[in-house]
Each structure stands twice: as C-alpha cells, then as structure tokens.
Amino acid sequence: MATFVVLAAVMVVGALGVVLLRQPIHAALSLVGTLLALAVTYVTLEAHFLAAIQVIVYAGAIMVLFLFVLMLLNVQDAGPRRSLPGLRWAAYAAAVVTATAIALVAFWDGRPAPDPAVVSLHLQGGSAGGIADALFGELLLAFHLVGVLLLTGVVGAVALVQRRAASAHGAPKGFGLPAGRDLPGSGDAAAGKARALGPGGQR
Amino acid sequence: MNVPTEAYVALSGVLFAIGAMGVLVRRSAIMVFLSVELMLNAANLAIVAYARHWAGFDALAGMTGQTVVFIVLAVAAAEVAVGLAILIAIFRDRASTDVDGLAEVRL
Numbered sequence: 001m002a003t004f005v006v007l008a009a010v011m012v013v014g015a016l017g018v019v020l021l022r023q024p025i026h027a028a029l030s031l032v033g034t035l036l037a038l039a040v041t042y043v044t045l046e047a048h049f050l051a052a053i054q055v056i057v058y059a060g061a062i063m064v065l066f067l068f069v070l071m072l073l074n075v076q077d078a079g080p081r082r083s084l085p086g087l088r089w090a091a092y093a094a095a096v097v098t099a100t101a102i103a104l105v106a107f108w109d110g111r112p113a114p115d116p117a118v119v120s121l122h123l124q125g126g127s128a129g130g131i132a133d134a135l136f137g138e139l140l141l142a143f144h145l146v147g148v149l150l151l152t153g154v155v156g157a158v159a160l161v162q163r164r165a166a167s168a169h170g171a172p173k174g175f176g177l178p179a180g181r182d183l184p185g186s187g188d189a190a191a192g193k194a195r196a197l198g199p200g201g202q203r
Numbered sequence: 204m205n206v207p208t209e210a211y212v213a214l215s216g217v218l219f220a221i222g223a224m225g226v227l228v229r230r231s232a233i234m235v236f237l238s239v240e241l242m243l244n245a246a247n248l249a250i251v252a253y254a255r256h257w258a259g260f261d262a263l264a265g266m267t268g269q270t271v272v273f274i275v276l277a278v279a280a281a282e283v284a285v286g287l288a289i290l291i292a293i294f295r296d297r298a299s300t301d302v303d304g305l306a307e308v309r310l
Binding site: 001004008011012015016018019024027028031034035038041042044045046047049050053054057058061062065066069070072073075076087088090091092094095096098099101102103106107109110111112113114115116118119121122123126130131133134135138139142143146149150152153154156157158160161 | 205206207208209210211212213214215216217218219220221222223224225227228229231233234236237238240241244247248251252254255256258259260261262263265266267269270271272273274276277278279280281282283284285287288289290291292294300
C-alpha cells in the first residue's frame with residue numbers, strides 16, 4: 001500500500017505540473033516523470049512487459065518527439081486563454097468535481113482485490129509471451145488494423161509537413177515544367193558550368 | 204500490500220480529470236496535446252487495473268486487457284506523429300500555436 005501511495009502522489013503532482021507549469025519544457029519533463037511513475041505502477045499491477053514498453057515507447061520515443069517539436073517551435077505559453085475569461089475557474093471546478101465523482105463511485109462500488117496467487121498464476125507477470133498469445137489470437141484483427149493505421153500515420157505525417165514545406169518556398173520545384181526542359185541545376189548544368197569556366201579553367 | 208482495484212481506478216480518474224483541465228486551460232495547442240496524452244495514460248492505467256482484477260477469475264481476460272493497452276500504445280504513437288505534423292504545419296503558416304486563433308477548420 002505504501003508503494004501505491006508514493007506512486008500516486010508522484011503521478012498526481014506530475015500531472016498537476018503538466019497542466020500548471022508555465023514553461024512548456026518544464027511541463028513536458030513533468031509528463032516524463034508522470035509516465036515513468038506510471039510504468040512502475042504497471043509493475044505493481046503485474047504488467048512487466050507493458051512497463052518496459054511504457055518506458056521505451058512513451059517516456060522514450062513519444063516524449064523525445066514532443067521535446068523535439070517544443071524546441072523546434074520555441075513555444076511560449078502566455079498564460080490562460082483570453083477569449084473565455086471564466087473558462088479557467090470553470091475548468092478547475094469541473095476537474096475537482098469529475099475527479100471526486102469518479103473516486104467516490106469507484107470506492108462506493110469497491111470490490112476486494114483478487115487473490116494475488118491466482119493473479120500471478122494467470123498473468124505470469126504480464127510476460128511478452130502471454131501478450132503475444134492474445135495479440136495473435138483473439139486480437140489478431142486489431143493487430144492488423146494497427147499495422148494499417150501506423151502506415152497511414154507515417155504517410156500522413158510526411159505528406160502534411162512536405163506540402164507545407166513546398167508551398168512555403170514558392171512553387172514546388174520541378175512541378176509543371178514542360179517536358180524536355182531540365183530544372184536549373186540538374187542535367188547539363190554541370191556542362192554549362194564547365195563552359196563558363198572556359199578552356200583549362202581550373203581554379 | 205494487495206492494493207484494491209478501486210484505488211487504481213480512483214487514481215486514474217484523478218489523472219484523467221487533471222488532463223481534461225489542462226485541455227480546457229492551456230492556450231498553446233502543443234500543451235493541449237500534452238494534456239491529451241495524460242488523459243490517454245489515465246485510461247491505460249484503468250484498463251491495466253481492470254485486467255489485473257479480472258485475471259483473478261479468468262486468465263484470458265487478464266492477458267487480453269494488457270494486450271488492449273499494448274494496442275492503445277501503438278495507436279497513441281501514430282496519433283502523436285500525425286498531431287505533431289499538423290502542429291508544425293499550423294506553426295509554419297501562422298507562427299503561433301494559440302488555439303484561440305484557430306478558426307480555419309470549422310465548417
């Protein structure tokens with residue numbers, strides 16, 4: 001129980017840091033701490049493989065992507081929104097009410113924790129083998145759909161950034177040129193440079 | 204040492220509420236996105252807690268629950284890639300990620 005209390009305190013403080021810290025970098029690092037504490041919580045829930053994946057994928061890959069974009073864009077969060085002045089306090093009140101309601105319902109409908117021996121026997125510590133059995137058995141369709149989704153996501157991300165890059169620097173180069181015309185700088189441009197240098201033009 | 208399931212569910216609800224608060228309060232789109240990630244992880248925590256609960260009765264249910272979280276992680280990775288690409292595209296266009304100014308995508 002003591003482990004859970006410490007982990008819960010770390011996660012709640014980290015989550016509040018994500019929401020309330022002014023500097024976006026500080027908020028992102030606070031989220032990294034929350035996600036690492038969540039990984040430890042997965043260990044206490046007998047999900048060891050998920051804990052490893054949480055550290056590698058979430059706290060590793062995804063948060064590095066976030067920090068990269070934060071530093072690339074140099075985002076400065078200039079305080080709360082201006083368009084809806086009362087929204088800030090309404091959001092605080094809604095969060096307190098929602099959290100209290102969920103916690104009350106959870107404890108009101110509380111059930112005794114399952115027998116740890118049976119859980120350990122059934123989950124086998126949340127091993128990769130058990131996850132693979134479910135992933136390639138009952139959830140095989142979801143597995144295939146995730147493959148399609150990841151491919152779509154990669155293509156979509158590249159397409160989104162690519163198109164903006166082309167239009168930001170004027171007309172996309174090499175597009176809509178009549179056939180037979182080479183782009184400047186390609187094809188016989190090397191020959192033209194040699195001509196411009198003249199005979200024996202070696203500097 | 205055997206923490207009851209409802210404690211984990213309550214913690215998940217608290218984290219979800221804090222994330223929702225961040226979505227409402229934050230002005231920069233990338234901070235809204237960070238708060239959405241927090242909400243997603245809160246939901247994952249609830250699923251893992253329920254998976255442990257049901258593993259006390261049925262082995263397959265427990266492993267299936269953990270596998271669902273695994274799939275959610277993959278979906279979250281794709282979501283982050285596309286979302287950050289959209290953010291970069293918006294930032295190139297407007298030099299700002301302030302969500303109050305974004306009215307282009309409405310019908």
